[in-house]
Amino acid sequence: MPQSCPSTLDDGCLTQAVELPQTCSSLRSLSRQLVRQLGMLNSACGDQPLSPVQAHALIELDAQELSIKQLAQALNIDKSNASRAVSQLCDKGFAKSRNNPRDSRSSLCQLTAQGKRQLNSLNEQQNKMYQEILAQLSPEQIDQLETSLRQYTRAIDLANAQQGYVIRSLTQEDNPHIARVIRNVSAEYGLTADKGYSVADPTLDDLYSVYQEDKAHYWVIDYKGLVLGGVGIAPLPGHIEVCELQKMYFDPKLRGKGFAKRMALQAFEFARSQGFSHCYLETTACLAEAVTLYEKLGFEHLDAPLGNTGHDACEMPMMLKL
Incomplete structure (x- = not known):
């Protein structure tokens, strides 16, 4: 979670000071509910033999070959967590690694053919789940949801950039x-x-x-x-x-x-x-x-x-x- 960039509050902004904690509490509650509803706290990602972290790693490695450091940055997790996820994917035959020709101290990770099949299965499962969710919304609501989520994730990125x-x-x-x-x-x-x-x-x-x-x-x-x-x-x-x-x-x-x-x-x-x-x-x-x-x-x-x-x-x- 990003640490806030402190901001002074003047006498004229007391109303905002009162309302902001209430809004933060509501947003935190909605975010927790979203994480739970999407199963991100489970040990497995739906019916797949993958933890949520492994599933996210699988998706990133499909786009390109990555080092542990690059994967950690993409997933916004520490290097030890990323290393553990890759090691587990390799043990399951879903990924493989090779020495980085540009840096002998690191290795590059990529998906195996079995890993690509597993990713296809994961995508089918997740797409079906999201199709069921979106079926509850009108086209206008879907557009509004996408816009709001983009603004939310952008705000999180900026809050991280403003730390310190x-x-x-x-x-x-x-x-x-x-x-x-x-x-x-x-x-x-x-x-x-x-x-x-x-x-x-x-x-x-x-x-x-x-x-x-x-x-x-x-x-x-x-x-x-x-x-x-x-x-x-x-x-x-x-x-x-x-x-x-x-x-x-x-x-x-x-x-x-x-x-x-x-x-x-x-x-x-x-x-x-x-x-x-x-x-x-x-x-x-x-x-x-x-x-x-x-x-x-x-x-x-x-x-x-x-x-x-x-x-x-x-x-x-x-x-x-x-």
Whole structure:
């Protein structure tokens, strides 16, 4: 099971803090029930002469020849468990191993002809079981189920990737570190001060003071004491019910781990708790990945910017209904 990436909870997020454990408890209960109903706690996989781990190993080895380390990674188990499963499959005649020509310290495992026949039998059994399950659902429900399971497994992968990182509120000591991240990322994408981008903001070196204002907040991602990114939320001047998503920057080490979406969702939750009905932002087309994320989060493009943020170079104003 993945270990959680800790996240600070502010006074405005107490409702979420109360609801989240209830949701976690419900999801844990459903996950346990699913594991039990699918027979994953049994010593054998249905009528097959295979344990659940052996069955999973059989499936992975059918796709390609694997080392013990590769199999362990594919099954998300420790190497000793993977080694034991392969050894048992070899004893049953379902698999065989050979010396790895690229690494004399390891061996490569593959299925035997008998193992392939056994896999066919396993697939027939499992396909029949799932056909019976899917017969209880409409085509729309099946599509919804597949989408939800993909989202669930993706969330698990991201939670694993985020282990060791801490999401917390910005402190005064963080000022030079988050400023460094913002300047480095801006330079990486050519968002220089002379072009009018936010890196030119005179407050960049003291963001802590900026986000001490009412209904404003800034979070950073900390990895072993090193600040690697952050995002802020603040009221949009002249628009009482509108906040602005600000200064979302991430060091390259963080990318691909799902932090941008997670941090944005946390900012939205805070904004709702502060009474905002909409979230505004300004971005630029050269930040293609960010624009795609904003669109997936539900932001819509506006014909013209709101207010005067001072970021004239950001030609893409967007708005989200919270």
